[in-house]
Amino acid sequence: MIIKFIENIGNMTIVMLYAIYEALKFTLLCLIHLVNPNSYNSAMRMVLVKQIYFTAVTILPVFIAMATLFGSIIIGAVIMVATKYSLQNEIGSIIITFVIDEFAPFFTAFLIALRSGTAVNTEIAVMNVNKELNTLREYNIDLINYLFLPRIISGVLSVTFLALLFALIMLGSGYIFTMFYMHMDWHSYKYLLSSAIEVEDLVVLLLKSISFGFVIMLIPIYSGLKTAHSNTAIPISVLNGMVKLFIAIFFIEVLSLVLRLI
């Protein structure tokens, strides 16, 4: 009984370590292809353009609407709380830290994960089940170059660009709230933000957006690739991929907080 229990633990550990090794190997392969200039042929560039269009451009109306709505409410609440606790002097750094370092990349990552992450996971899983991936391999078409790399690059570019846009919209909303609650004029608000913002904030925004964008595409692709060859395996693949993706997003968020506290 005890031996069986220990064997099971050992077996599970081996399976888990092998899965981690496989995932890391895939990540490394993608990174090698990412820096290899030979990966960028005309077909790949066309897929990249289309992917950026579907990930970052078609979402814009909904994204701007959501950023304005949620961003305004949340920044309004933050300013109201700061005013209530007499933190008017710190309002610039509060807005910058909250908007640029935390909320904009995190919220953008969630939106893109929900919209494009699920789509990519399903797409790759369906291609896998229909043996389209095998056909591409038969024709000597590198799957990483043609299918995965454009999606990963578009994820990184889209999340970064949209996070910046989200931050700008939130800062704009912040001005409206400071105007009403603190009777602040545009020049004072601009001065407040410019004196509070540091290069470190922008670096944090960029690094977090790049990391989020990378995992938002990489994890669904990997999950789609690991789909068993049956139609019923597709929803399971998407479900597993999304759970892993959200864990990864939270992990990056927590890691960035820990690194900044050190």
Place this chain on the structure above:
Amino acid sequence: MLENISLIKEVNFDMSIKDAHILANEFLDKIGLSYIGRFRINQCELSEIFFVLLIRALMTKERLVIIKLPYRLLYTLADIKNICQKIEILNNNKDILILDTFNNKINYKETICNIIE
């Protein structure tokens, strides 16, 4: 379908998208199928899908193209003569081998195929 065919040339021969599309369209035009260039797979008939698969194979650098059990893919096909004629029109410099079962031998009698048992 145009993208499906041109992909081979774009990736394996580093051909530009424009040139690869022109070439793919030329092949489709040879057998009067240029109208399927913008179609997706669900808009195509079985014979049209068959020719897209064949043209895609002709785009590779392989010398030999093997068509395995065409009647299985083209299960509504009554006469393969027309298909063989179009294969001859499309083929420029490759050896095309059709593998089929003995039961279908009779269907190839009046075609240009060299039958080997």
